[in-house]
Amino acid sequence: MAITFKEVSYIYQPDTPFEFQALQKITTQIKDESFTALIGHTGSGKSTFLQHLDALLKPTSGTVLIGDTAITHETSNKHLRLLRKRVGIVFQFPEKQLFADTVEKDIAFGPENFGSSPEQAAQIARQMLKLVKLPEDILNRSPFELSGGQMRRVAIAGVLALQPEVLVLDEPTAGLDPKGRQEMMHLFAELQKREHLTIVLVTHQMEDVANYADQVIVMEHGKIVKEGTPRYVFADVKWLRDKQLDVPASTEFAFEMQKRGFLFDQLPLTEAELADDIADMFKARGKRNE
Incomplete structure (x- = not known):
């Protein structure tokens, strides 16, 4: 399902001394079955943007089109x-969203709330537990007896139980070690392809953006200041540094190599691309020295 923003602005506490404009005339589209990364500093408007994706917030002005449903400030709850x-x-x-005394009850809560027997x-x-690669024998256990990684997967299974068409991930790997983060991101990528999400x-993990996203939106002061593919956004390392934003480690390394005379057709985004580029450079030098 696609989501389109048309001149969307949002103001917190309008017409009061505490009025604050969090979004300013945002126009963009999140394409159907795309993997879009939203980056920017704290206070850039990311959280407000996210809350418009399922109409937790409605635009002060403009329109958010969620699938074929138009959301404006006049839309009834x-x-x-x-x-x-x-x-x-x-x-x-x-995992902080967990509340039931068994894993099964926690995951089943959403479907029952929407009319399932x-x-x-x-x-x-049971199906969702399998989807997030957890064993069925934990269904009758308390979710609070599980490991941190398992608890997080149970919470994700609870979201997936409603069979959403759009999955919004707000820093989903926070607090995980590198291996746990990689496993979680790989899970999301698999779910996207399998469930057509x-x-x-x-x-804030730019390696995850480089490895998984096909679209990047950069926000600053409630505005979109750049958007495009990861390769387009991360190509301008100086611009990102000026905005005090990180780039993937491989891109950063290649950028510093350029300063020392190494040439890249385009800056690599991933470790694999960087390794291939360096290998090609040494092969080319070897041929010149023959």
Whole structure:
């Protein structure tokens, strides 16, 4: 499902001394089945942007088109319940969203709340557990007895149980070690392909952006200041540094190599690309010295 912003602005506490404009005439599109990364400093408007993706917030002005549903400041809340089923949000530290006394009850809560019978919801819970690669024998265990990584997967299974078309990931790997982060990002990539999801990722991990995203939106002071493919956005290292934003480590390394006379057709984004480029350079030098 695609989501389109048309001249969207949002003001917190309008017409008060505390008025603050968090979004300023945002126009962009998150394409169907795309993997979009949203980056920017704290206070850039990312969280406000995310809350428009499932109409938790409605625009002060402009329109958000979620699938075929138009959201404006006049949209009634009573029409939004089913829409929010189509957009699932995995918050930072999603394991903190757990509340039930068993894994099965936690995952089944959403489907039951939207009309599934207890039997249907239990079946969905088993399916979602398999989807996030957890064993079925934990269904009757308390989620709070599980490891941190397992708890996070149970929380994600609970979001997936509503079968959303859009999955919003707000710093989903926060607090994980490098191996855990890699496993979680690989899981999201698999889910996107298998379930044909549209994914929106907020992260400060630029390696994850380089490895998984096909679109990047850079925000600053409530505005989109750059957007495009990761290769386009990360090509201008100086611009990103001026904005005090990070770049993938491989891109940073290649950028410093350029200063020392090494030439790249384009700056690599990943470790694999960097390794291939360096190998090609040494091969070329070897041929010249023959």
